[in-house]
Amino acid sequence: MTSTADHAHLRAQLDTLTTEAFRPELAEIDRRSTLEIARTMNDEDARVPGAVATQLPRIAAAIDALTARMAEGGRLIYAGAGTAGRLGVLDASECPPTFNTDPSEVLGLIAGGPSAMVTAVEGAEDSKALAAADLTALGLSERDTVVGISASGRTPYAVGAVEHARSVGALTVGLSCNAGSALGAAAEHGIEIVVGPELLTGSTRLKAGTAQKLVLNMFSTITMIRLGKTYGNLMVDVRASNDKLQARSRRIVALATGASDAEIEAALAAADGEVKNAILIVLGEVDAPSAARLLDASRGHLREALEAARTA
Secondary structure (H helix, E strand, O other): OOOHHHHHHHHHHHHOOHHHOOOHHHOOHHHOOHHHHHHHHHHHHOOHHHHHHOOHHHHHHHHHHHHHHHHOOOOEEEEEOHHHHHHHHHHHHOHHHHHOOOOOOEEEEEOOOHHHHOOOOOOHHHOHHHHHHHHHHOOOOOOOEEEEEEOOOOOHHHHHHHHHHHHOOOEEEEEEOOOOOHHHHHOOEEEEOOOOOOOOOOOOOOHHHHHHHHHHHHHHHHHHHHOOOOEOOEOOOOOOOOHHHHHHHHHHHHHHHOOOHHHHHHHHHHOOOOHHHHHHHHHHOOOHHHHHHHHHHOOOOHHHHHHHHHHO
16 A cells, blocks of 8 residues: 555656646646637647657657568557557557558557557556566567657656666657656667646646657658558558448559559459468469468568569
C-alpha cells in the first residue's frame, strides 16, 4: 500500500512537470461560452505541430534505426499506460489493414492488458516489473524495437519497458512530453515533444495525446514507406478485407498503372488480389509467378522489382 510519504514524493514530482502545470488564466474557463472554449482548445491544438517539428531530426534518426531492425525481421513494440498505451495499441492495430503486415510485426502493450483499453487497471502503470514481464512473454529479442510512450516521461511501466528492452539489446525509443524526462534518459532515442500545460490541468489526453498520435503516425507510416509497403503515396500493400478496401485496391491499381478496368480485374485475379503484384504484372508486363519472384527478390520493394522486370 502506498504511504503518505510516497504520495507526497509523487506530488512533488508532478509539480515539476510541464504537462501538469496549472494555468491561472483558464481558472474560470467554465464561465466562458461554448464557442469561446472551442476557440481556446483549437488555439492550443494549433501549437502541437510546431512542438513536433522541433524534434523531427530525432524522430527521423529513430525511424531509420527502427527500419534497419525491422528489415532484418525485428518487431515494433509500443508500450505505455492509459492514453499513451491506447494510442500505441491503436497505431499497431492499424498496420495490418493498411500495410498488410502480420499482426505480430507491430504490437501495442498497455499496462494492465487488453481490458485497460476501456477500463483503468489499478496500479498497472506503476509497475516496471509488469512491463518487463509483458515483454518477456512476447519473446523480446535484440532485433526488436521498443517505444515507451508516456506524456509525463516518468510512468514506471513505460520506463520499465525501455529499461528491460535495453538490457536485452533491443533498440529503445522514449516518447514523452516533458523535457529532461526519465523516459528520454533511459532510451537510446529520447524524443520529447514539449507542448506545454493542458487546457484542463493534467489532462494529457489533450495536447500531449495529439502530439503522441502525430509522432506514432510518423513511426508506422515512414517505417512502412522505407520497408517498401508503398509505391509513391499509394498503399500498395493494403489488405482488401472488406468491400471498401476491395474498391480501394482497384483504384490504387488504376492510379499506379492507368490500365483499363478489364486489365485491372485480370491482373488482380492473377495476383490473388495482391495489389502490389497486380501493378507489377501490368507495368512490368510479366506473369503472376514472375511478379511474385521479382517482389521476393526485391524484399517487397515494388520500384526495385519494376526496374528488374524492365531490364530483364
